[in-house]
Amino acid sequence: MTEPRDGATAPTATEPLLHVADLHTEFRREQGEPLRAVDGVSFDIAPGRALAIVGESGSGKSVTMRTVLRLLPRTARTTAGTARFQGRDLLTLSARDMRRVRGRDIGMVFQNAMEAMNPTLTLERQLTEHLLWHGICGKAEAKKRAVQALADVGIPEPERRIRVYPFQLSGGMRQRAMIAMAMITQPALLIADEPTTAVDVTVQRQILDLLAGLKERGTGIIMITHDLGVARYFCDDAVVMYAGRVVERAPTRDLLDTPRHPYTRGLLGSSVEVGGRDRPLAPIPGSPPDLARRPVGCAFHPRCAEAQLPRCREDQELIEISTTRAAACWRAGDDDD
Numbered sequence: 001m002t003e004p005r006d007g008a009t010a011p012t013a014t015e016p017l018l019h020v021a022d023l024h025t026e027f028r029r030e031q032g033e034p035l036r037a038v039d040g041v042s043f044d045i046a047p048g049r050a051l052a053i054v055g056e057s058g059s060g061k062s063v064t065m066r067t068v069l070r071l072l073p074r075t076a077r078t079t080a081g082t083a084r085f086q087g088r089d090l091l092t093l094s095a096r097d098m099r100r101v102r103g104r105d106i107g108m109v110f111q112n113a114m115e116a117m118n119p120t121l122t123l124e125r126q127l128t129e130h131l132l133w134h135g136i137c138g139k140a141e142a143k144k145r146a147v148q149a150l151a152d153v154g155i156p157e158p159e160r161r162i163r164v165y166p167f168q169l170s171g172g173m174r175q176r177a178m179i180a181m182a183m184i185t186q187p188a189l190l191i192a193d194e195p196t197t198a199v200d201v202t203v204q205r206q207i208l209d210l211l212a213g214l215k216e217r218g219t220g221i222i223m224i225t226h227d228l229g230v231a232r233y234f235c236d237d238a239v240v241m242y243a244g245r246v247v248e249r250a251p252t253r254d255l256l257d258t259p260r261h262p263y264t265r266g267l268l269g270s271s272v273e274v275g276g277r278d279r280p281l282a283p284i285p286g287s288p289p290d291l292a293r294r295p296v297g298c299a300f301h302p303r304c305a306e307a308q309l310p311r312c313r314e315d316q317e318l319i320e321i322s323t324t325r326a327a328a329c330w331r332a333g334d335d336d337d
């Protein structure tokens with residue numbers, strides 16, 4: 001397992017690697033109330049586990065992760081919450097300390113490697129400067145580690161390839177190079193935002209296998225994905241987000257086998273990757289709400305085939321169904337496990 005650095009404490013059996021509680025992030029608007037993009041989100045992740053964050057476009061997955069990483073646009077403001085990582089609250093760290101944590105203790109992989117990498121630097125410069133900047137080793141060692149990192153992610157001829165620029169690589173190779181960069185510091189936590197969306201199925205599988213190797217070595221992985229097949233294949237636990245809130249949380253298998261929130265059932269019914277193969281796809285009617293006009297009560301109720309009014313117009317907190325499961329629907333506990 002990777003060791004925490006800089007006086008950060010190792011997670012104990014009772015303390016998760018990352019504990020996110022009651023996170024609130026809003027966007028300023030020219031007119032009107034701010035948009036509540038993340039509205040009371042909580043979740044935990046343990047070392048060596050993978051957590052999927054799923055939900056339709058606009059549900060708040062990326063803003064949640066950008067809040068934790070403190071990579072929000074200027075128009076956004078985090079108004080409440082904590083994100084305890086290795087004993088420290090990321091939300092109150094100084095900007096300098098946060099830059100040290102980001103990219104070193106927390107690795108990041110994004111959907112589009114071209115955006116995440118510097119197009120003007122060779123892979124060697126990107127990888128070695130990353131190590132040097134974080135003070136992890138000296139120049140000669142950095143070069144060795146950079147070649148090794150490329151080899152580790154299955155880039156052939158790493159000694160030669162290290163001299164190329166990102167645009168000279170295929171999409172799949174670039175994605176691997178970005179993973180190499182995220183892994184080279186041996187982060188305790190890796191946050192991957194749709195890491196396999198832009199690549200074909202074969203590369204997708206290879207990338208997931210790479211990430212699985214990291215997980216086995218004790219790295220915690222948060223994967224933002226709208227692909228429930230990827231979540232099932234790779235992630236131990238899952239949270240489902242809708243309109244900025246967590247509507248269901250469970251071990252992935254349980255979530256997909258016996259979804260308790262009507263929205264989760266809707267996602268499954270409309271998924272090609274899971275459950276949609278043997279029966280016709282049933283897309284969820286309507287579209288996610290405009291956050292400026294969030295429906296009262298359960299934000300999903302106007303699209304929910306099971307809604308019962310006026311009950312569903314009341315606010316609904318997450319209900320603990322068991323020690324590992326919770327869902328934000330008043331009927332979620334109807335058939336307990």
Ligand SMILES: Nc1ncnc2c1ncn2[C@@H]1O[C@H](COP(=O)(O)OP(=O)(O)OP(=O)(O)O)[C@@H](O)[C@H]1O
Nearest residue numbers: 027035037056057058059060061062063064073291
């Ligand atoms: N730069 C921004 N300015 C204003 N509002 C924003 C901005 N970025 C996000 N939002 C708001 O936050 C909501 C959540 O966005 P977010 O990117 O987290 O969704 P997501 O679940 O990651 O979607 P996707 O799967 O499309 O990436 C959006 O619906 C939008 O209302």
